Amino acid sequence: MPELPEVEVARRGIDAPLRGARVEHVRRGKALRWPLGCPPAKLRGLVIGPIVRRGKYLWLPLAQPGGHAAGGLLWHLGMSGSLGLLTAPRAAGPHDHFDLVTDRGTLRLTDPRRFGAVVFSRGLDVDPAARLLARLGAEPFDPALTPAGFHAGLARRHAPIKSVLLAGDLVVGAGNIYACEALFAAGIHPALAADRISRPRAARLLAALRQTLARALDRGGSTLRDFADAHGVAGSYQAEAAVYARAGQPCPRCGAPVRRRLIGQRSTYFCSRCQKR
DNA sequence: CGGGACGCCTGTGAGC
DNA sequence: TGCTCACAGGCGTCCC
Secondary structure, eight states, X not given: OOOHHHHHHHHHHHHHHHTTOBEEEEEEOSOOSSOOXXXXXXXXXXXXXXXXXETTEEEEEXXXXXXXXXXEEEEEOXXXXXXXXXXXXXXXXXXXXXXXXXXXXXXXXXXXTOOOEEEEESOTTSTTHHHHHTTOXXXXXXXXXXXXXXXXXXHTOOSBHHHHHHHOXXXXXXXXXHHHHHHHHHTBOTTSBGGGOOHHHHHHHHHHHHHHHHHHHHTTOOOSSSOOOTTSOOOOGGGGOSSTTOTTSBOTTTOOBOEEEEETTEEEEEOTTTSBO
């Protein structure tokens, strides 16, 4: 479910309400991808700081009431996770696997497939957080990521461009939906080897990626089945997806049927007329 | 080192 | 109706 826009939408929904909140306790459901990594009681009384996003991870810093840093929680929503901020108690459902109960509401991770995780780390730059973030590429909106730098990164990779975008070690943020959409917007065939993309086309792809992610963010993300922001509001970007999950439907640009094929074991949607190798 | 396959889970929809 | 199968927004790990 959650790609960069959805994770950022989640972050924006919880950052201000939770800043300065004090952790009262933790309730856990079934096991997530990784163990919490600390006794839940250790979190009690700690105060939440500004929540930041790195790739598709969220970092929720914690401090002693006196202000002394006390590590934090690294959250990932996996494939099916979403965050809810509950201002009134609500019974946990079968897919509610982690509640961070604070004096300003409960941050609840709902995740049917349980590929998500909440992991305690003493800091972002020490394990286990550092290990999990180590391989992440550039943030897509980081101005330090230039067309030239992006092109140089692509030139070192021979895998299909779609796979390189998904890998997230060059640039983070695009998952299956936005990788397909950005490639469509840039007119690049998803199976094209990354190192065969010219400098101008790389520049166009970077711009398309940024535009696609920004537009999705503006629409509150995509809701294919059940994504919602922290207040339960669904995203709407899926309605304007040009190719994703639209196999057989006419390409919005040329009318040819949208195709679907597997690239790197993942469904890939594209227009074979508009997207060139 | 890059690249590709696999597995972690549960739910859902299509086809028989 | 009920079964089986393919597939679903991610990503760390393993093996070549």
